[in-house]
Amino acid sequence: MTRPVRIRGIEDARLVLGVARDCGRAVVLVSPAGAAGYLGGGWWAALTALLRDEFPGTEVTAVLDCADDPGHVLAALRAGCTELSFAGPPEVAAKLADIAAQHGARLHPPATDTVEPWRESRPRAALRALLAAFAEPTPPGTSPPGTAGR
Structure with a gap:
């Protein structure tokens, strides 16, 4: 699996997933820092559902950053x-x-060493290089760990 890619919203996510699809790679998206507190879980759930509809077959693990607030995790x-x-x-x-496991969910430590495509002068090229360097292709008909059924 590749380094996580932090996105700011739908346009960043579409860019990342487009490159991942073109490269045949799985990708980990991470929300903005603390996004659960100011954008909410409903926003993230809707965003990831939309992206999965727009990019069928592209394997994505989408992690919502809840900062240090347990209430944000529960919400x-x-x-x-x-x-x-x-x-x-x-x-x-x-x-x-x-609690997350009881809901069929997973809790992760905060993402470190994320890639932030908007900081790159050539974001598409930077993402292609990242995916080529850090990820193995996902064989057809299989899912990377933690992405089955999503």
């Missing part, structure tokens, strides 16, 4: 989000991970 779970990151204390993260 995102209620909104149907299945991949969440949490930056709070480990003992709280363990409890939230258990």
